[in-house]
Amino acid sequence: MFTYTVRRLLLAIPTLLIISLIIFLLLDLAPGDPTAQLPLTIPPEVKEKIRQSLGLGEPIHVRYFLWLKQFLVAEPLHVFDNLFGTHFADGMQRVISWQTRSPVADIVAQRLPQTLWVVGMSYVVGVLIALPIGIISAYKQYSWFDQIGTFISMLGFSVPTFFTGVLLIVIFAVNLGWFPSIYDTTHVVDSWDAFVFQVRQMIMPVMVLALYNAAQISRFMRASMLDNLGQDYVRTARAKGMSEKVVVLIHVLRNSMIPVITVIALGVPQIFGGAIITEQVFKVNGLGQLLITAIYANDIPMVQTLTFIFAVLIVLFNLIADILYGILDPRIRYD
């Protein structure tokens, strides 16, 4: 298992390099100009100078390797310096956002907590809702519970979040006035009332995303449970005289969790990716919202860095899912 993990990690290096190159080339080929948003009163010569100062005059391979050096060397060294008070990174150029002129990493660090709180919480809630629904739906297949569960899953799966989000805002924020329609990022939780407010403003975005996640995972859980419920070893367990609880929770559930855990692990990078649409609807200024504004503004270093971070997370969680599979299923050995 250890050698397998190391081998996979080594293999991830060329994979990620190729991904970074593809992202870079795609962004470079895409039309758009970082100075396009500037007022028309600025003369073209000045605009050209701005472009030069942003480094756009250099040939593409120079820009690519420069970005690579900034991202892989300068940024980690800065983090190291901040943590331990050293001065390795002094004088090194960091990845700078063209919009704000501040380092991309700093902005990401500011935005990450909002995304993790809202989107991460929605994922946790989604999983917690989905697992019992999937288990009961499968155990009582075709019962009214299963039918309703299937219907809600279909709904959650097929109705887009920009619709459910707006619908919730209309019902609960506008008509009923229970929850605020806009997520206040500057809100500081320092008292019980502040905490209650935080919970209230989180409920709607979390629920919108949790419905979507739960719909997906509960379907996987149900299918996997049904797969195992019909197996002979379940009949064996019943013939042994095990209680129904043991049969379902020990025998069936543990075996059914293997594929479901893989699906859950593979979904984790999406949390960091943020939910672009939902964050827009509820005005949560998380990573998804950061990405979309960066795309609008042609802020190429920001887009490039964010996309690459997502790629790293996806590769990493793929590996984690594979390792989990090996741990959970004794039939799978990677050596």
Added chain:
Amino acid sequence: MLDDTPRTLVKVRDLKMHFPIFAGLFRRRVGEVKAVDGVSFDIIEGETLGLVGESGCGKSTCGRAVLRLYDITSGSISIDGQEIGDAGYQKLRPMRPQMQMVFQDPQASLNPRMTVARIISEPLDEHTTLSKAEKQERVYELMDAVGLNRDFANRYPHEFSGGQRQRIGIARALALNPKFIVCDEPIAALDVSIQAQVVNLLEELQDKFNLTYLFISHDLSMVRHIADRVAVMYLGKVAELAPRDALYSKPLHPYTEALLSAVPEPDPNVETRRERIILRGDVPSPAHPPQGCNFSTRCPKVMDICHQSDPDMQEVEPGHFVACHLYPPTTKPTTKNMVASEANKSIQQGE
């Protein structure tokens, strides 16, 4: 076979297991598959009753229904004097230790995520209060009994061969000292060389622990080897039930004759002279069994009466029961210790 004091361990009367068929837009119940349709037999303590028949005739369903792994449609099953036909799940659980099952597919019937030791000891956790060390000792004992190396205790089922897995399944079934074991085609998934080993193991264990078997198989020669009495099933019903030798030397039911004629002879001289009775047509669907005798659509000796009424089970010779119109009911239906044909009749008339 029937010694001085034959004690009936298992008594099955008019067992029916019908599976509903749902179809159409609203999944209405449109009919039922009569997998087991009025089966009655007794099993005497310490004997092996072979249950034979072709694929889909309801053998396995019958075996599972006898252990109440299904909720049966109707009928009565009593094991060691205890009626379990209508017992609920909770009531059945404490009775499970005395009746166990060896399954057909040794791979699928073992939980892939449990080690051998856990698979064998799980029934002990549930039904006994043994300490950890005692359980461990019991697991080793059982592994010895079925001829598995003790070192294999912490391995997973997928690491074994088919024959070894079946030994695990047998050890698991034996863990709680059962009296009655249903062997549901325990050798069908194994190589011929391994089949003999497993069957011999089953026989050894029977002598050692005084077990009673219901041995389900489609392998007639294997049943001849292991069974004391044999029941032949066709389309959810028992066609013939007789002591082994009587059945193999002088089959009475036309279906049994046809079935036995299909068994190849190892001696080439005999084999060339063997006359096969080839049945025409397919087995009717158990959802729509034919009127009258179930076998009437394929029977080479079919008569008019066969299409009209279903023959009752009757004792033609001592211990030899057959359900066929070829043997007119000359004697009164007996209820000796085998089949209550009266019960059969009343239900069939009720249909």
